[in-house]
Amino acid sequence: MGRIALNGVTKSFGVTEVIPPLDLVIEDGEFTVFVGPSGCGKSTLLRLIAGLEDTTSGRIEIDGVDATGTPPAKRGLAMVFQSYALYPHMSVRRNIAFPLRMAGLDRAEIDRRVTEAASALNLTDHLDRRPGQLSGGQRQRVAIGRAIVREPAAFLFDEPLSNLDAALRVGMRIEISELHGRLATTMIYVTHDQVEAMTMADRIVVLRAGLIEQVGSPLELYREPRNLFVAGFIGSPRMNFIDGASAREHGAATIGVRPEHIEIDPDGPWEGRIGIGEHLGSDTFLRVHDTGLADTLTVRAGGEVGLKTGARARFRPMPDKIHRFDEGGARIG
Amino acid sequence: MATKSSRSAARVMLAPAVILLLGWMLVPLTMTLFFSFKKYLPLRGDSLERGLDWVGFANYARFISSSSFWPSVQTTLVMVGCVLAVTVVLGILLALLLDQPFWGRGVVRILVIAPFFVMPTVSALVWKNMFMDPVNGLLAHLWRFFGAEPVSWLSDASLASVIMIVSWQWLPFATLILLTAIQSLDSEQLEAAEMDGAPALGRFAHIILPHLGRAITIVILIQTIFLLSIFAEIFVTTGGAFGTRTLTYLIFQRVVDSQNIGLGSAGGVYAIILANIVAIFLMRIVGKNLDR
Ligand SMILES: Nc1ncnc2c1ncn2[C@@H]1O[C@H](COP(=O)(O)OP(=O)(O)OP(=O)(O)O)[C@@H](O)[C@H]1O
Ligand SMILES: [Mg+2]
Numbered sequence A: 001m002g003r004i005a006l007n008g009v010t011k012s013f014g015v016t017e018v019i020p021p022l023d024l025v026i027e028d029g030e031f032t033v034f035v036g037p038s039g040c041g042k043s044t045l046l047r048l049i050a051g052l053e054d055t056t057s058g059r060i061e062i063d064g065v066d067a068t069g070t071p072p073a074k075r076g077l078a079m080v081f082q083s084y085a086l087y088p089h090m091s092v093r094r095n096i097a098f099p100l101r102m103a104g105l106d107r108a109e110i111d112r113r114v115t116e117a118a119s120a121l122n123l124t125d126h127l128d129r130r131p132g133q134l135s136g137g138q139r140q141r142v143a144i145g146r147a148i149v150r151e152p153a154a155f156l157f158d159e160p161l162s163n164l165d166a167a168l169r170v171g172m173r174i175e176i177s178e179l180h181g182r183l184a185t186t187m188i189y190v191t192h193d194q195v196e197a198m199t200m201a202d203r204i205v206v207l208r209a210g211l212i213e214q215v216g217s218p219l220e221l222y223r224e225p226r227n228l229f230v231a232g233f234i235g236s237p238r239m240n241f242i243d244g245a246s247a248r249e250h251g252a253a254t255i256g257v258r259p260e261h262i263e264i265d266p267d268g269p270w271e272g273r274i275g276i277g278e279h280l281g282s283d284t285f286l287r288v289h290d291t292g293l294a295d296t297l298t299v300r301a302g303g304e305v306g307l308k309t310g311a312r313a314r315f316r317p318m319p320d321k322i323h324r325f326d327e328g329g330a331r332i333g
Numbered sequence B: 001m002a003t004k005s006s007r008s009a010a011r012v013m014l015a016p017a018v019i020l021l022l023g024w025m026l027v028p029l030t031m032t033l034f035f036s037f038k039k040y041l042p043l044r045g046d047s048l049e050r051g052l053d054w055v056g057f058a059n060y061a062r063f064i065s066s067s068s069f070w071p072s073v074q075t076t077l078v079m080v081g082c083v084l085a086v087t088v089v090l091g092i093l094l095a096l097l098l099d100q101p102f103w104g105r106g107v108v109r110i111l112v113i114a115p116f117f118v119m120p121t122v123s124a125l126v127w128k129n130m131f132m133d134p135v136n137g138l139l140a141h142l143w144r145f146f147g148a149e150p151v152s153w154l155s156d157a158s159l160a161s162v163i164m165i166v167s168w169q170w171l172p173f174a175t176l177i178l179l180t181a182i183q184s185l186d187s188e189q190l191e192a193a194e195m196d197g198a199p200a201l202g203r204f205a206h207i208i209l210p211h212l213g214r215a216i217t218i219v220i221l222i223q224t225i226f227l228l229s230i231f232a233e234i235f236v237t238t239g240g241a242f243g244t245r246t247l248t249y250l251i252f253q254r255v256v257d258s259q260n261i262g263l264g265s266a267g268g269v270y271a272i273i274l275a276n277i278v279a280i281f282l283m284r285i286v287g288k289n290l291d292r
Helices: A040-051 A092-102 A107-120 A136-148 A166-182 A196-200 A220-222 A228-234 A245-249 B002-038 B058-065 B071-100 B106-115 B120-132 B138-145 B158-181 B188-194 B200-227 B232-237 B249-255 B261-285 B287-291
Strands: A002-013 A016-026 A030-035 A056-061 A077-080 A153-158 A187-192 A203-208 A211-215 A240-243 A255-256 A262-264 A270-279 A283-289 A297-302 A312-317 A323-325
Touching: A002 A040, A002 A323, A002 B071, A016 A040, A016 A056, A016 B261, A030 A040, A030 A196, A040 A153, A040 A187, A077 A136, A092 A107, A092 A136, A107 A136, A136 A166, A153 A166, A166 A187, A187 A196, A196 A220, A203 A220, A203 A228, A203 B120, A211 A220, A211 A228, A228 A240, A228 A255, A228 A323, A240 A297, A245 A255, A262 A297, A270 A297, A323 B120, B002 B261, B058 B071, B058 B261, B071 B106, B071 B158, B071 B200, B071 B249, B106 B120, B106 B158, B120 B138, B120 B158, B158 B200, B158 B232, B188 B200, B200 B261, B232 B249, B249 B261
Parallel strands: A030 A187, A030 A203, A077 A153, A153 A187
Antiparallel strands: A002 A016, A002 A056, A203 A211, A240 A255, A255 A323, A262 A312, A270 A283, A270 A312, A283 A297
């Protein structure tokens, strides 16, 4: 079980309000990702849920029970920190066993659970090493192992992969997703990497300056971003924003078209000069200048497109993939 | 220092310091050894110009067979041990306290460190005359305020008094080192332990104390070096009476009071041996903390 509900939760450090009143329900078993730019209060929100920070006002409920004043240990949540926060003087085995020892379990039970977690996380060969003798990915797994042995109501992850290199990050991303599939425990995952958010989440919570901009499944956010901020934040490369006359033609203050929704078409309405092309093999992202629409337009073309830098070409946005926004940045329609 | 070249570079760069230190130590050490095998009583007319008589191990035999020798060794060890215990335990508590955020923390930290800057002689005199004086001392007033008979500290509880004075002097050092160590502890580790269900005492025992291991080792090793040669505090307060005569003080009495330089030098050699025994013992117990 692990349903977490926040009712009007706020947090201020002195006079600066980091989290304005915020309501959010995280359903049992859901993989929720908090995503947003640096400093928007993701970690703070997570620490509020964990109980490592006190709320300034509002209520936090875990499984329907008010947990606002409950100390962290009693909330039944486990947290994986960005720095891993392993205990450097303890072996991997003792690190993983630590929460169980603190809970006063008997030795046989502790051994059983540690062995189980270690084999699930591929750590069996490293149980007697110190954290300092492990690689980043292994440390990360120890931190996860320490979290899962407690069989918590929910897992809290604070940017757990940001210290890993790109290849390892992809691997660990899949491992965590598989872990979620296997345990079916609520997970709250903080990241500022929207690829992580899109690939892992059941539900994404987009935050800006402590405010929830939108909550929804990855595809909902991709298809129907509620405002300019979400539209610009979700999707890679970023959505193209066009304002002025071409936007007014569509009856909006700003229109947005994703790079993958613009086609090269000799009869298209837009024209521009091709700048840098980023060739990824499967795709090529072209930077298009001098369109009269925006500074640069990013356009996705096929893998081996034959357009040279400096050449001129015409483009057509897919008509049903144009997002329209009003003056305030909110979505129209 | 991982590579071969960085190791040899380190050796070259350390050489001047090592040579200087060796010279610095070797000259007095050789002189002490030299005198310890000679009869050298300046008041009876012995002097270096006239040549000193070789007496073999007579000085050593006499020093060790003196009835004050073993008690002085015992006093030394008790004093060093007690001061170490007091400063480390109180140092940890004070460091924990000073690590907490509270109003005026900066000023309090400076105040805590202040005793370290008071000269040993001065602080011993202050303690002797202002606190421990059985008639006018602050402690005597305090005792009388509660209707108790004032204690004549320096005669009735002399060893404890000296330990108190010396601990007071060394507590700032221990606190300072331990405080910096506590401040270097990653707060996420404590938070992780908190989430793992460790109560405050558990966090102290399982996270903070192991983290402090190295700092405690350093405090113990450095303090031991200085505590083995405590002198001013004893000289000013009890003058070595009432069971406060340490080995260092005994040597001082042999050389200065009895004007027997040969005998004192032999005592000095014993002091070196004692210091080495203590050092080996300490390295065995706590030194392994430094290898991490
Ligand atoms: N202890 C604190 N005291 C004062 N201000 C704080 C404190 N902790 C965080 N803040 C402020 O709260 C805001 C949100 O911080 P938070 O750590 O939650 O950001 P974040 O979204 O996790 O950012 P990042 O992606 O960089 O980790 C920041 O502006 C930060 O300066
Ligand atoms: Mg953060």
